[in-house]
Amino acid sequence: MGGRIAVTPRSLSGAGHPALARLVERGFEIVYPAPGRTPSEDDLIRTVPGCVGWLAGVEPISNRVLDAATGLRVISRNGTGVDNLDVAAAETRGIAVERAVGANARGVAELAIALLLAGFRHIPWSHDHLKKGDWQRRIGREVRGRTLAVIGCGAIGRDVVDMALGLGMEVIxxxxxxxxxxxxPGFRFAPLAEALRLADAVSLHCPPAGRPILDAGAIATLRPGVVVVNTARAELIDEGAMLEGLDSGRVQALATDVFVAEPPPPSALLSHERVILMPHAGGLTDESVERATRVAVDNLLKVLAQ
Structure with missing residues (x-):
C-alpha cells in the first residue's frame, strides 16, 4: 500500500483523529485540502489529483473535481448521504464510493429529539429574551400523547421512533x-399524506427527491401549530411555503440543522423568531465522529487493499 489520501470533513481536517493513524501506519500520506473548513472546488482540484483515496465529508464534489482526480480509487464518506456527488459519474471513472452507514445515526437522532422539545417549549426564544434581561414566558405543550410523523425510517429515523415512543408519543x-x-407498540407505517395530516410534529430523515416534501400543498394539510424538525436535507422544505406557514401560525416552529448553502446567507426564513438553527451538527458528537471515522477508514483500507 501507499499513496496520498485526502481528508476533507471539518471535524477531522482541523484537529485530526487517532483513527487516521491507521492510514499512516499502512504507508499512506494524509493531505488536508482545507484544514478546519469546507473545501472549495478550487481547493479540491488543487489537492485531489494523485490521491488514491479520499475520506470525504458533505462538501460538493463536482464532475470537474472527479475529472481532476487522476489516480483516485475510492471516496469514503464519513456519513451516509451521497447526494453531494454523482455516484454513477464516480463509478464510471473507476472510483468506488463507500458510506459509513448508520455511524452517526444516534447523534443525529438525539439532536432531532432535542430540537423537537425546543420547539414545543420555546427554549431558544425564552433563552434569547432572558439573556437580554427581558422576563417573558410562552406557554408550551407536552409531547406525551401527541403524534410524531417520522419521514424516512432508516437508521436515524428508527432511533428517533424509539426515543419518541419513550417520551410517550404516538409515532407514524x-x-x-x-x-x-x-x-x-405505538408505531405504525402509513402513506405520506396520512402521516403529515395526523402529525403534531414532523421529523425529516430522508434524502431529497425531485420536489420538496413540505411544499405549500403539504404544509396546508398539517395540523395548526405543528413543529417541523429537519436534520436531513434543506431541499426537503420549500422555504417560501414554510415562511408563510410560520407567519400564519400553521407551523409553530421550524428547527433545522441543514441548509442549501453552508454557511447560509441571511434570509427572512432563517431570521424568523420561531426558527431554531443548528450549524449542521447532528453527527458532530464525540461518539458519532469516532464511529464514522473508524468505518470510513475501514472502507478506505478495504478498497485500497484490493
Whole structure:
C-alpha cells in the first residue's frame, strides 16, 4: 500500500483523529485540502489529483473535481448521504464510493429529539429574551400523547421512533421502502399524506427527491401549530411555503440543522423568531465522529487493499 489520501470533513481536517493513524501506519500520506473548513472546488482540484483515496465529508464534489482526480480509487464518506456527488459519474471513472452507514445515526437522532422539545417549549426564544434581561414566558405543550410523523425510517429515523415512543408519543412512519420487520407498540407505517395530516410534529430523515416534501400543498394539510424538525436535507422544505406557514401560525416552529448553502446567507426564513438553527451538527458528537471515522477508514483500507 501507499499513496496520498485526502481528508476533507471539518471535524477531522482541523484537529485530526487517532483513527487516521491507521492510514499512516499502512504507508499512506494524509493531505488536508482545507484544514478546519469546507473545501472549495478550487481547493479540491488543487489537492485531489494523485490521491488514491479520499475520506470525504458533505462538501460538493463536482464532475470537474472527479475529472481532476487522476489516480483516485475510492471516496469514503464519513456519513451516509451521497447526494453531494454523482455516484454513477464516480463509478464510471473507476472510483468506488463507500458510506459509513448508520455511524452517526444516534447523534443525529438525539439532536432531532432535542430540537423537537425546543420547539414545543420555546427554549431558544425564552433563552434569547432572558439573556437580554427581558422576563417573558410562552406557554408550551407536552409531547406525551401527541403524534410524531417520522419521514424516512432508516437508521436515524428508527432511533428517533424509539426515543419518541419513550417520551410517550404516538409515532407514524413513512418510508417508500418500509421495513416490515420494524415493529414497535405505538408505531405504525402509513402513506405520506396520512402521516403529515395526523402529525403534531414532523421529523425529516430522508434524502431529497425531485420536489420538496413540505411544499405549500403539504404544509396546508398539517395540523395548526405543528413543529417541523429537519436534520436531513434543506431541499426537503420549500422555504417560501414554510415562511408563510410560520407567519400564519400553521407551523409553530421550524428547527433545522441543514441548509442549501453552508454557511447560509441571511434570509427572512432563517431570521424568523420561531426558527431554531443548528450549524449542521447532528453527527458532530464525540461518539458519532469516532464511529464514522473508524468505518470510513475501514472502507478506505478495504478498497485500497484490493
Amino acid at each position: 412512519g413513512y418510508d417508500p421502502y418500509p421495513g416490515h420487520s420494524f415493529a414497535r
